[in-house]
Amino acid sequence: MVKLLESEVRTREILGWQGLHLFHAPLSSCSQKVRLFLAEKGVAWQPHPVNLATNENISDYYLGINPRGLVPALVDDGAVHIESNDILLHLEERFPEPRLIPVEKRDLAEEMLAREDDLHVDIRNVTFRFLFEPPVAPKSPEVLARYRAFGAATVGGEADTHKAAEIAYWESYGERRVPDAEARRSVAAFAAAFADLEDRLADKPCLLGGQVSIVDIAWFVYANRLRIAGYPLARHPALARWYDRLMARPGWADEVALPDMLRPMVADHQARLEAEGRRLVDLCGLAAEGQCT
Ligand SMILES: N[C@@H](CCC(=O)N[C@@H](CS)C(=O)NCC(=O)O)C(=O)O
Numbered sequence: 001m002v003k004l005l006e007s008e009v010r011t012r013e014i015l016g017w018q019g020l021h022l023f024h025a026p027l028s029s030c031s032q033k034v035r036l037f038l039a040e041k042g043v044a045w046q047p048h049p050v051n052l053a054t055n056e057n058i059s060d061y062y063l064g065i066n067p068r069g070l071v072p073a074l075v076d077d078g079a080v081h082i083e084s085n086d087i088l089l090h091l092e093e094r095f096p097e098p099r100l101i102p103v104e105k106r107d108l109a110e111e112m113l114a115r116e117d118d119l120h121v122d123i124r125n126v127t128f129r130f131l132f133e134p135p136v137a138p139k140s141p142e143v144l145a146r147y148r149a150f151g152a153a154t155v156g157g158e159a160d161t162h163k164a165a166e167i168a169y170w171e172s173y174g175e176r177r178v179p180d181a182e183a184r185r186s187v188a189a190f191a192a193a194f195a196d197l198e199d200r201l202a203d204k205p206c207l208l209g210g211q212v213s214i215v216d217i218a219w220f221v222y223a224n225r226l227r228i229a230g231y232p233l234a235r236h237p238a239l240a241r242w243y244d245r246l247m248a249r250p251g252w253a254d255e256v257a258l259p260d261m262l263r264p265m266v267a268d269h270q271a272r273l274e275a276e277g278r279r280l281v282d283l284c285g286l287a288a289e290g291q292c293t
Helices: 012-016 029-041 084-094 103-118 120-130 141-149 162-176 180-200 214-229 237-247 252-256 260-275 280-284
Strands: 020-024 046-049 073-076 079-082
Touching: 020 029, 029 084, 029 120, 029 214, 029 252, 073 084, 079 084, 084 103, 084 214, 103 214, 120 180, 120 214, 120 260, 120 280, 141 162, 180 214, 180 237, 180 280, 214 237, 214 252, 237 252
Parallel strands: 020 046
Antiparallel strands: 020 073, 073 079
């Protein structure tokens, strides 16, 4: 699990914080996952919203908490945990009831979470292509210089490569945006993952069996993002039914709904894509399914 050493926490004030504090952002899929998990556990937590649009995550303060500059980050009685799936595993240990990882399925759960994490660049591609398009240089040279300069160079005592990968992504973003081939590849990666989930759901209501688990939470967030992006979930009937059942659980639909302030931007973007014949279904040669948002 990715936990920072105390010496790596440069924003020292948080070391004295008691209870659960979550640094998160509304539309961040990884934050949605952790918030849903906490709601299912019925645990109280203190929110610390981080504005990604203004690069608040690339501040001395936040990089002093998560040197990777990513949300979410959990501060639990002064200890910093990063990486959403590791945060969930930590929370499951800390608050075992209700169980969200069946004990006998822990290995499978970790494997399915790892597969979900592997698709993180793909969810970003889908978001930046089919929900909205960030400006050409969402992170200016000054912001990137800050990114390089602040925060610990190690995470959990080990030299960290994640920050360099993030910086490389943002440095080249302006030239490439999300090219057609990359968008198609990302959607195909989700289509393959959904086909696998479809098989798993053939004989059970949830991905690990009869009860909602950590794996349902994680994949629900991705299924929802793809649906909003215009992916026809009905291509996978059992998955679509599973999704509808989860949407009906108290609080789930609200958690993953597009924030009101983003709705006009997404609607404009998707109207433009439709007019240009560049929606997700057009680009990927899929049959459309009703309204995307
Ligand atoms: N593997 C990380 C990925 C975290 C991540 O990439 N978070 C995104 C939001 S979903 C972020 O903070 N992006 C920073 C930015 O947009 O500048 C995790 O699971 O926590």
